Amino acid sequence: MAVLPDLARALSTGDIEVVDLTTPLGRDTPILRLPDPFANTVGLSMTPVSAYDQAGPAWAWNDLRVGEHAGTHLDAPVHWITGRDGRSVDRIEPARLVGPAAVLDFTAEAEADADFLLEPEHLERWEAEHGRLPENCWVLFRTGWSSRGDDAERFLNADEDGLHAPGPSVAAAEWLAVHPHVSGFGVETVGIDAGVAGGFDPPFPAHHHLLGRDKYGLTSLRQLDRLPVLGAQLVVAPLPIVGGTGSPARVLALVERDGAGA
Numbered sequence: 001m002a003v004l005p006d007l008a009r010a011l012s013t014g015d016i017e018v019v020d021l022t023t024p025l026g027r028d029t030p031i032l033r034l035p036d037p038f039a040n041t042v043g044l045s046m047t048p049v050s051a052y053d054q055a056g057p058a059w060a061w062n063d064l065r066v067g068e069h070a071g072t073h074l075d076a077p078v079h080w081i082t083g084r085d086g087r088s089v090d091r092i093e094p095a096r097l098v099g100p101a102a103v104l105d106f107t108a109e110a111e112a113d114a115d116f117l118l119e120p121e122h123l124e125r126w127e128a129e130h131g132r133l134p135e136n137c138w139v140l141f142r143t144g145w146s147s148r149g150d151d152a153e154r155f156l157n158a159d160e161d162g163l164h165a166p167g168p169s170v171a172a173a174e175w176l177a178v179h180p181h182v183s184g185f186g187v188e189t190v191g192i193d194a195g196v197a198g199g200f201d202p203p204f205p206a207h208h209h210l211l212g213r214d215k216y217g218l219t220s221l222r223q224l225d226r227l228p229v230l231g232a233q234l235v236v237a238p239l240p241i242v243g244g245t246g247s248p249a250r251v252l253a254l255v256e257r258d259g260a261g262a
Helices: 002-015 107-112 122-130 152-156 170-178 206-212
Strands: 016-020 045-053 056-065 073-075 098-103 136-140 181-187 216-218 232-239 245-257
Touching: 002 016, 002 073, 002 136, 045 152, 073 136, 073 232, 098 122, 136 152, 206 216
Parallel strands: 098 136, 136 181, 181 216
Antiparallel strands: 016 245, 045 056, 073 216, 073 245, 098 232, 232 245
């Protein structure tokens, strides 16, 4: 039974909506800033090659300089030492990049406490209410943090003690990493770990556990409030950078409108 014609028809009629979860990538897009003595990546810069001028009278194009982990981006296993023998971004199986989205909404908790931690009991409670996480799924941690995305200072939320942003605890990161149905973990914040996770044991447990077990990370997502708890399909499209530890990515969700097909 052919299913792609039905999908194409639903997309053309609007019964299935394509929701863009990507933060636009520009010169002012906030990126992670590590303290000394650690080296930092770069954001996006563009150098014109030609712009309908003598260098190219009928075309415009630019050279780009951009970090692998700028803006909305995917973390590949080789990004972290625990995954150093794992997959680079070009070697991730395409089927792992398309799958159901499971949305965990902790907006109120993150608004009340910027250092809110996702715990295993939250994940177990979600499964008790909605059923076991679907196979090959992306767990999306909705916190409302994307509302800060146009203000780098509020988005990074740093003070003398470091960054303050919600994320998984050590135990929750391991829970996600060992769950057989999870392909990846997506967040609205600048990184898949909590802002204070550098002081955890192990440090940065989402990176440590997830990337070390061939799971993937997605950061700086937007519009998670437009997704249902279950039912959306995620399409993650990083550049297949040979040997890349990650890549800026366009992340789209296919969402069935209420009443579609009725």
